[in-house]
Amino acid sequence: MLQKIMMSGIGGQGILFSGICIAWAAMEEGQYVTYLPSYGAEMRGGITSCTIALSDEEIASPVASSPDYLVIMDNQSLLRLQNQTVSGGEVFINSNMVTDRPVRGDIEVLEIPVNDIAKNSVGIRYANMVMLGAFVGRTRLVKPVTILDNMAAILGKGKDRFKAANIEALKAGIDYFSQGGGRA
Amino acid sequence: MKKIFGRPASLKANPFHYCPGCGHSILHRLVAEVIDEMDIRGHTIGIPPAGCAVLAYNYFDVDMVESAHGRGCAIATGVKRARPDCLVFTYQGDGDISAIGTAETLHAANRGELITSIFVNNAVYGMTGGQMAPTTMLGQKTSTSPYGRRAKVEGYPLKITDLIANLPGAAYVVRTSLATPAKVNATKKAIRKGFEIQRQGLGYALIEVLSPCPTNWKLSSVESFKYLEDVMEKEFVPGVLKDITKEKA
Amino acid sequence: MKGTDAIAEAAIQAGCRCYFGYPITPQNEIPEYMSRRMDEVGGVFLQGESEIASINMVHGAAATGARAMTSSSSPGISLKQEGLSFLAAQEIPAVIVNIVRGGPGLGNIAPSQGDYYQATRGGGHGDYRMPVFAPASIQELYDITMESFDIADIYRTPVMIIGDGMMGQMMEPIVKHAQPPADLPPKDYILTGAQGRPSRILRSLILHPPEMEEHNWKLKRKYDLMRQTLPRHEEYMIDDAKMVVVAYGTAARIAKGAVKRARAEGLKVGLMRPITLWPFPDEAVAAIAKKAKLFLVFEMSTGQMIDDVKLAMSGGVECEFYGRPGGVVPAPQEIQRIIERHWLQKEL
Numbered sequence: 001m002l003q004k005i006m007m008s009g010i011g012g013q014g015i016l017f018s019g020i021c022i023a024w025a026a027m028e029e030g031q032y033v034t035y036l037p038s039y040g041a042e043m044r045g046g047i048t049s050c051t052i053a054l055s056d057e058e059i060a061s062p063v064a065s066s067p068d069y070l071v072i073m074d075n076q077s078l079l080r081l082q083n084q085t086v087s088g089g090e091v092f093i094n095s096n097m098v099t100d101r102p103v104r105g106d107i108e109v110l111e112i113p114v115n116d117i118a119k120n121s122v123g124i125r126y127a128n129m130v131m132l133g134a135f136v137g138r139t140r141l142v143k144p145v146t147i148l149d150n151m152a153a154i155l156g157k158g159k160d161r162f163k164a165a166n167i168e169a170l171k172a173g174i175d176y177f178s179q180g181g182g183r184a
Numbered sequence: 185m186k187k188i189f190g191r192p193a194s195l196k197a198n199p200f201h202y203c204p205g206c207g208h209s210i211l212h213r214l215v216a217e218v219i220d221e222m223d224i225r226g227h228t229i230g231i232p233p234a235g236c237a238v239l240a241y242n243y244f245d246v247d248m249v250e251s252a253h254g255r256g257c258a259i260a261t262g263v264k265r266a267r268p269d270c271l272v273f274t275y276q277g278d279g280d281i282s283a284i285g286t287a288e289t290l291h292a293a294n295r296g297e298l299i300t301s302i303f304v305n306n307a308v309y310g311m312t313g314g315q316m317a318p319t320t321m322l323g324q325k326t327s328t329s330p331y332g333r334r335a336k337v338e339g340y341p342l343k344i345t346d347l348i349a350n351l352p353g354a355a356y357v358v359r360t361s362l363a364t365p366a367k368v369n370a371t372k373k374a375i376r377k378g379f380e381i382q383r384q385g386l387g388y389a390l391i392e393v394l395s396p397c398p399t400n401w402k403l404s405s406v407e408s409f410k411y412l413e414d415v416m417e418k419e420f421v422p423g424v425l426k427d428i429t430k431e432k433a
Numbered sequence: 434m435k436g437t438d439a440i441a442e443a444a445i446q447a448g449c450r451c452y453f454g455y456p457i458t459p460q461n462e463i464p465e466y467m468s469r470r471m472d473e474v475g476g477v478f479l480q481g482e483s484e485i486a487s488i489n490m491v492h493g494a495a496a497t498g499a500r501a502m503t504s505s506s507s508p509g510i511s512l513k514q515e516g517l518s519f520l521a522a523q524e525i526p527a528v529i530v531n532i533v534r535g536g537p538g539l540g541n542i543a544p545s546q547g548d549y550y551q552a553t554r555g556g557g558h559g560d561y562r563m564p565v566f567a568p569a570s571i572q573e574l575y576d577i578t579m580e581s582f583d584i585a586d587i588y589r590t591p592v593m594i595i596g597d598g599m600m601g602q603m604m605e606p607i608v609k610h611a612q613p614p615a616d617l618p619p620k621d622y623i624l625t626g627a628q629g630r631p632s633r634i635l636r637s638l639i640l641h642p643p644e645m646e647e648h649n650w651k652l653k654r655k656y657d658l659m660r661q662t663l664p665r666h667e668e669y670m671i672d673d674a675k676m677v678v679v680a681y682g683t684a685a686r687i688a689k690g691a692v693k694r695a696r697a698e699g700l701k702v703g704l705m706r707p708i709t710l711w712p713f714p715d716e717a718v719a720a721i722a723k724k725a726k727l728f729l730v731f732e733m734s735t736g737q738m739i740d741d742v743k744l745a746m747s748g749g750v751e752c753e754f755y756g757r758p759g760g761v762v763p764a765p766q767e768i769q770r771i772i773e774r775h776w777l778q779k780e781l
Contacts, residue, residue, distance in 0.1 A: 020604070027606035035604035060690020060765045062603050226628025229497070241634040247624035249496040250636035252519050255489035258481065262493025262501065263624070265477045266451055270497075270626045288489070291482040 001056060003141060004064035008049035008081055009073025009094075014128030017154075018071070019050035021132055024154045025142035026054050034062035047076055054141055071135055073114075073128065075099055082107075092135050094127065110138065110177070117172050126169035133173025144174045192216035194225045196245045205405025207362050207395025208236060211304060212243050214372040215275070218379060219246065228271045229263050231256045235277040236310045254285030257292035260299040271382060273300045278319040279309050282344040286318075289344065296353030296387040300378040303345065303390060305420060306397040314400035318342035321419050326400070341419060345392045349425035355387030357426040361394040363412040367422070386428050394420055434609075436601040437462035439571050440530055440594070441470060443578035444502050447612050449528070450476035451501035453490035455483055455509060458542045459598040460532035463504040484509035488516030488529070495520070495527045496635050498623035500582050504530035506598075507540060507548050511556070517591055518557030521652070522637030524622070526585030528578070530594045532601045535760035543760020544597035544683055549737035552593055553711040560649050562656045564663055565593045565710040567681040571605035573708075583615040588659060589622075595710065597733070599683050599762060656712075665708035666717050670696060674703030675781045676772065677721055679742050680731040681707045683762070688731050690765030695772045701781075702772055710738070715745030722746040727779055731755045731768060751779070 005022065009015045016037050023035035037050045051064045066086040072078045073094045082102045085091060090108045093101070096115035112134045118127040136144045147154075148170060151163050191197065194216035202208045219225050225246055232240035234253035241248040251259045256274035264272040274281075281289050281303050292299060308326055309315040315328040319341050323332040333341075349357040356378055360371040371393055378389035394416045396408035403411055424430075434442070441463050444452070452467040464480060471478035477494070481487035487503045494501040505513065510531045520527055533548045535541035550556075552565045564584060568574040574596060581592040624633055639645040669689055671677065680688040685706040695702045705721055707714050722728070728750055730739040736754050743752050755771045757763045775781075 023604055033606060036599065037602055058689070059686075060693070061687045061762070062599065063762050063764065065764045227626035229624050229626060231493075238638055241636060245627070245632050247627050247633050248635070249493065249624055250519075250523065250634075250638060251492075252489065252515050255485065255492075255516075258486040258489035259493035259496075261479070261486075262451070262453065262490035262495070263497055264493075265479060265490070266494035266497045266499040266501070267625060287482050288486050291486065295479075 002059065003054045003069070004067045005052045005054070005069040005071065005141065006049060006064050006067040006081060006084075007052070007071040007073075008047060008077035009128070010076075011046050011048040013048070013073045015048045015073060016050050018128050018132045019052050021147050021154055022052050022136065022142055024150055025146035026052070028146050028150055029142060031055065031142075032057060032059050034059050036062040047080065049077065049081075069135075069139065069141075071131060072098055073131065078102065090139070092131065094131060112173065112176055114173065117176070118169055121172045122165040122168045126165055129166050129169035130173035133170040134176040135173075137174035138177045144170070192220045194219040194245050195243055198242050200243065201239065202236065203397075203399045205396055205398040205408050206236070207304060207306065207393065207397070210362050210368060211302070211371070211393055211395065212240065214368070214375055215273075215302065216244060218372060218376045221376070222379060224271050224379070227269065228273070229267065231260050231263070231272070231274045233274070233276040233280040234311070235280055237275055237277070237304070238311070240275055254280050254283070255288055256280060256285060257297070257299065257301060258288040261292055261295070261297050264297060264299050268298070271300075271379060272298075273302060273379070275302045276304065277310070278303070278305045278307065278317040282318045282342050286344065290348065293348045293351050293354045293388040293390065296355070298382050298385055298387070300382050300389040301391070302375065302378070303392040304395045305392050306395045306400075307341070307416060308397055308400045310397050310400055318344070319420070321415070343420065345390060345425060348388075348390055353387050354390065354426055355428040356381040356389040358390070358424045359392040359394070359420060359422045361412055361417055361422050362396065363394070363409050363417065381428070392420070394422070434571055434575070434607050435462065435604045436571050436574055436596060437532070438466050439575040439607060440504070440578045440596070441466040442609070443575040444528065444582070445470055445474055445476075446609075447500065447579045447582040449500040449502050449582060450474065451491070451494040451499045452476070452478050452503070453481050453487040453494070453501070454503050455481050455487050455505065457484070457506045457509045459534060459601050460504050460506050460530070462601070463530065484512040485516065488513040491527050492516060492520055492525060495525045496523075496624050498620045498625065500526075502528040502530070504532065506532045506534045507536050510548065510551065514557035516557075517563065518555070518559050518561060519637060520591040521557070521561035521563060522559065523635045524589040524652075525591070525635065526582075526589055527591045528581045528585055528594065529591055530578070530596065533595060533597045535758070541760045542598055544599035544733065544762055545758065545760050546597065546682060546684060546733040547737070547758060548595065549710060549732070549734065552595055553713070553741070561652060562659070562711060563591055563593055564588070564659060564712070565595060567595045567708060567710050568600070569682050569685045569706060571600070571603065572607045574600065575607050575609070579612055583617065584663070586617050586620075587615070588655060590655070590659075595682065597683050598760070660712040663709055664712045664714040664716070666714040667706040667708060668717075668721075669704040669706070671703040671705065671721060673701050674725055675701045676727045676729060676776060677703045677705050677725045678729045678731055678768070678772065679705045679707070679718070679738070681710065681738065684731050684733050687763060687765050688768055691768035691772055694765060694769045695776075698773070700772065700776050702776070707738070713741045713745065715741065718742055718745035719747070722750045725750060726781055727775060728752045729755060729772060729775055733762070734758045
């Protein structure tokens with residue numbers, strides 16, 4: 001079955017890295033996967049988003065005109081993308097930074113105060129990892145443990161110093177919903 | 185009898201096709217003599233221009249690769265970077281090196297490419313019938329400046345050599361002339377130095393040689409050599425514009 | 434792996450040790466990757482001052498026998514055309530990558546297939562041809578880039594690889610591998626300094642028409658050989674297909690999704706995916722034309738490959754076109770709709 005995830009936020013929030021984590025884990029698990037980043041015109045402060053397509057068979061198009069899942073880290077992204085979500089889709093929202101809420105009644109909204117959680121854990125810079133943890137913890141589109149086990153490889157040469165904090169932040173997010181974390 | 189003069193080994197036995205009084209005939213010989221004297225024939229790769237000397241490979245008995253018009257310094261860059269052990273030279277006219285090839289020449293010099301460019305300046309486009317060149321002088325009549333070059337309309341003669349002398353990557357920049365036997369000898373010394381500079385890995389070497397084109401100047405051979413001395417050398421003043429070996433001292 | 438990185442790494446694995454390029458979106462990752470990687474393998478990376486300079490640097494390096502490569506995107510490829518003509522004329526191997534963007538003119542940086550004519554109708558001057566490959570996945574991009582260096586050497590020709598902005602940026606899992614062994618002819622034409630042998634000339638100026646004619650025919654014989662050995666394509670659900678969609682690259686991926694969906698609705702549709710744009714797999718098209726009732730050519734352009742499809746079929750079968758130019762990437766559902774519309778209209 002083909003599933004498409006779109007993740008969006010402000011450049012610098014670690015959106016693309018989160019996307020790569022999912023794609024990498026899917027690859028390790030033997031799923032068909034494509035990852036497609038897209039950049040705004042501005043280098044800093046513009047919207048960055050990426051689309052991850054997961055499937056058990058060949059993926060025709062890496063583009064998602066109507067994603068099944070949205071991961072939204074900032075308000076502008078919500079306003080831009082909420083209407084594209086497929087009916088019945090799930091929208092994960094960073095409730096610390098997104099002030100609006102989806103107006104559609106046919107999608108499921110899941111809120112996570114990722115900034116707060118990150119601040120209480122390894123620091124606000126890792127908010128994207130908290131969100132990622134919550135997302136995979138909830139949807140199980142890839143197994144959270146796959147991301148944890150492959151973090152060093154995903155980070156690549158010379159970035160080892162982020163590994164521990166990333167893992168910590170991920171774990172803080174993974175159990176968010178199963179421990180009764182909030183909804184809309 | 186002792187043989188004191190002959191065809192250099194680095195020149196093929198083909199008779200030159202150049203016009204009577206053309207500078208290429210002299211310059212080809214000088215380059216070949218230098219290659220012989222430095223004993224580098226087996227390690228030299230040359231790049232001819234588009235222009236009268238496009239068939240230079242019929243004369244120089246070294247490995248040569250033909251270049252698109254103006255791109256000589258880029259091709260030479262590719263050759264030298266891939267084969268740093270070879271001596272690489274371009275042999276280019278004024279249009280090749282400073283009209284269409286301006287970017288490639290400037291940037292090769294800027295990067296300090298270890299290549300040597302021999303720049304044949306006759307202030308006109310010879311091969312194509314005498315059109316205006318970047319180095320055509322004010323007032324000089326050519327087939328595309330029939331009223332004589334006018335600063336307002338056609339700009340000024342471009343002294344690319346002077347520009348390149350300012351670049352830190354350029355190690356040896358010199359202007360010589362073929363007007364007299366003494367100057368021909370000085371030209372040969374300059375070419376030799378240009379090759380030595382490359383071998384020493386000091387940077388880009390550019391040797392501009394003021395050369396006659398009787399056919400397009402519409403002068404006789406004898407008059408052409410006078411024109412070099414009396415007119416061209418006033419505009420394009422021969423001399424050493426940069427010599428990194430002198431600076432170091 | 435990302436498309437652009439896959440290209441660069443495959444080249445390195447194939448023994449490419451000279452890269453010359455100029456920044457242009459959406460392929461900047463290739464020169465950037467090469468600027469790091471070439472150092473690691475003791476190769477040469479140089480950012481040229483223009484795309485023109487870059488292709489000429491490739492020419493120079495390849496003339497000495499090095500495996501050399503450049504990459505660019507549409508407007509930059511326009512600049513390189515003179516260089517390509519010269520490479521073809523002097524029979525110098527090289528690999529050129531075009532990550533196609535929207536055009537003409539400055540265009541945009543979105544994926545497009547508008548350079549088909551430029552690539553296959555010899556964008557440069559003169560009577561030459563050039564093998565052109567159009568991968569449709571990152572794995573294919575990797576495999577074909579690697580192989581293109583061998584093909585360039587075997588036939589002494591420049592080879593072009595066409596990607597697009599999406600394929601360049603997309604990441605997919607791939608299996609990396611080493612260069613498979615190949616039977617390469619000796620490089621007896623390269624310039625290395627004439628020590629111990631007669632001097633060699635690489636040239637394309639042939640003033641005497643009869644001599645030039647013979648050179649042209651010599652090149653043609655080479656191209657004819659390529660026409661026999663190089664055409665490549667993929668067929669998907671062709672056997673009982675009444676309608677066949679023809680598409681390449683990213684468009685083919687999308688079309689495949691559409692064909693799958695249409696099949697699920699019971700329509701007997703198939704996909705023919707040319708992998709070589711030149712030499713075009715015309716025999717394959719002609720063979721399919723014997724059984725199919727309708728061809729639907731889908732391109733992310735206003736229609737360029739369709740000419741080759743029609744030529745291959747010699748007018749035997751009806752040929753419809755659907756295009757989305759300008760960098761717009763349609764969804765499979767859109768193509769599925771078009772397939773269904775034609776199916777109904779033609780009462781297939």
